[in-house]
Amino acid sequence: MEKDADGFYTPAPAGAAPATEPAAEEKPAVPSANSDLITSTFEVSVTLADQQADPNSPLFSAKTFEELGLHQDLLKGIYDMGFSKPSKIQERALPLLLANPPSNMIGQSQSGTGKTAAFVLTMLSRVDFSINKPQALCLAPSRELARQIMSVVVAMGKFTNVQTEYAIKDNLPRNATTVTAQIIVGTPGTMADLIRRKVLDLSEVKVFVLDEADNMLDQDGLGDQTLRVKNMLPKNRRVQVILFSATFPDHVRAFASKFAPSANEIKLQKEELSVDSIRQFYMDCRNEEHKYDILVQLYSLLTVGQSIIFCQHRHTADRISARMSAEGHKVASLHGAKDASERDAIIDNFREGREKVLITTNVIARGIDILQVNMVVNYDLPLMNERDKNADERPDVETYIHRIGRTGRFGRKGISINFVHDKRTWMQMEMIEKTLGRQIIRIETNDLDEMEEKMKKALK
Ligand SMILES: Nc1ncnc2c1ncn2[C@@H]1O[C@H](COP(=O)(O)OP(=O)(O)OP(=O)(O)O)[C@@H](O)[C@H]1O
Numbered sequence: 001m002e003k004d005a006d007g008f009y010t011p012a013p014a015g016a017a018p019a020t021e022p023a024a025e026e027k028p029a030v031p032s033a034n035s036d037l038i039t040s041t042f043e044v045s046v047t048l049a050d051q052q053a054d055p056n057s058p059l060f061s062a063k064t065f066e067e068l069g070l071h072q073d074l075l076k077g078i079y080d081m082g083f084s085k086p087s088k089i090q091e092r093a094l095p096l097l098l099a100n101p102p103s104n105m106i107g108q109s110q111s112g113t114g115k116t117a118a119f120v121l122t123m124l125s126r127v128d129f130s131i132n133k134p135q136a137l138c139l140a141p142s143r144e145l146a147r148q149i150m151s152v153v154v155a156m157g158k159f160t161n162v163q164t165e166y167a168i169k170d171n172l173p174r175n176a177t178t179v180t181a182q183i184i185v186g187t188p189g190t191m192a193d194l195i196r197r198k199v200l201d202l203s204e205v206k207v208f209v210l211d212e213a214d215n216m217l218d219q220d221g222l223g224d225q226t227l228r229v230k231n232m233l234p235k236n237r238r239v240q241v242i243l244f245s246a247t248f249p250d251h252v253r254a255f256a257s258k259f260a261p262s263a264n265e266i267k268l269q270k271e272e273l274s275v276d277s278i279r280q281f282y283m284d285c286r287n288e289e290h291k292y293d294i295l296v297q298l299y300s301l302l303t304v305g306q307s308i309i310f311c312q313h314r315h316t317a318d319r320i321s322a323r324m325s326a327e328g329h330k331v332a333s334l335h336g337a338k339d340a341s342e343r344d345a346i347i348d349n350f351r352e353g354r355e356k357v358l359i360t361t362n363v364i365a366r367g368i369d370i371l372q373v374n375m376v377v378n379y380d381l382p383l384m385n386e387r388d389k390n391a392d393e394r395p396d397v398e399t400y401i402h403r404i405g406r407t408g409r410f411g412r413k414g415i416s417i418n419f420v421h422d423k424r425t426w427m428q429m430e431m432i433e434k435t436l437g438r439q440i441i442r443i444e445t446n447d448l449d450e451m452e453e454k455m456k457k458a459l460k
Helices: 072-080 088-098 115-126 143-156 188-196 213-217 223-231 250-259 288-302 314-326 340-351 397-404 423-436 448-459
Strands: 045-047 105-108 136-139 164-167 183-186 207-211 240-245 264-267 278-284 306-310 332-334 357-360 373-378 414-420 441-443
Touching: 072 115, 072 143, 088 105, 088 115, 088 264, 105 250, 115 136, 115 143, 115 207, 115 240, 136 143, 136 188, 136 223, 143 164, 143 183, 143 340, 164 188, 183 188, 188 223, 207 213, 207 223, 213 223, 213 240, 213 250, 223 250, 240 250, 278 448, 288 306, 288 314, 288 373, 288 414, 288 448, 314 332, 314 357, 332 340, 373 397, 397 414, 397 423, 414 423, 414 448, 441 448
Parallel strands: 105 240, 105 264, 136 183, 136 207, 164 183, 207 240, 278 414, 278 441, 306 357, 306 373, 332 357, 373 414
Antiparallel strands: 045 264
């Protein structure tokens, strides 16, 4: 980070985006947004890599997008998306992310608080649009999330000349030669493959982003493939490594610090991991069959807005959706065994509201941002042994946080309902409740009116 003449640290824009304040008449119009959505109730703790720097200095937070010295084309893009001022994580992270020389970042903030814009703006700010080579790589755990991130890159970069390309399965033809796009977003396996085949030339890469970084680095998950990509980055130039997630369990955090050395860190306290605006409920079902009956009874409530039902296995998602469809309910199912084009069509239909109920697995537990989703059902609770075969049946609290975070986006209200059906599942839920320090409220299964009443109240 650079100090100015007075010895203060000055966040500066980078790359081809000069620090010019747009002339008054050129300033993009600031839309009137509901500022309540931006007021955040949680405090983040910032640990700066430079021990001399004061994290409470106003210089480390930006109350407006103008203060960041972003290029006016990017400001136009931001306002065009309806953003009027930075969210808390953007306010804290962006000055650090955009400072020169670039520093690494390990950023944590709750689900739905605007992490994507923070790293997308950084990528767009650092790209030199006159160079037709990849300059920013972004990895995400699913094709659905990669596609969503790309839509933010394209929207924010709408008034720039940015060129983008996907590194997701079945996107580029097998015989593709060289990619000239500047920002590449994808999943780690395909990204590694394209680099190995020299379709992606990394000689100009400046920024490397991992969204859902704890998942991307987890040795039981995508860690190996992510590391392969990292090891193929050029050794002769400094690449800014940016890691973001709502969760960073201790065992991953240690590795994250090695992966992004000397990073500035923005952390959440344990009790702040899930957002207040998501009301958490549970229903005590008698057995597996009763879970299905309750889900069907919930259907009219599920379709008030949009809902996501999470199951442990692909076959459960398919089975429930086939059964509900046969009984005349309109539901869709999505999981990793479906082929790429089918997955794209299903999520697009859901995103555009053509489907109201999506039955799925952990494949879309993370990152997916669909504002109309006001209910998440954990038909099966997430368990540790789904990601690590050697683990026991402890609940997977991180995945739980991400799953319920598909609702209650950016200050909106949402509810989650866990189905428990025996002592074991009840205890798993109790462990989640204890870990998060938030009460999960019981709803009677035999009283649909009470259920409706509670839900209406929670969503009011
Ligand atoms: N400054 C802003 N003003 C208004 N809306 C914003 C702002 N920043 C982000 N949003 C909106 O907030 C929603 C959530 O943002 P985003 O998807 O980046 O959350 P996230 O923190 O990445 O969540 P997750 O941890 O679930 O991935 C999006 O719909 C986004 O458009």
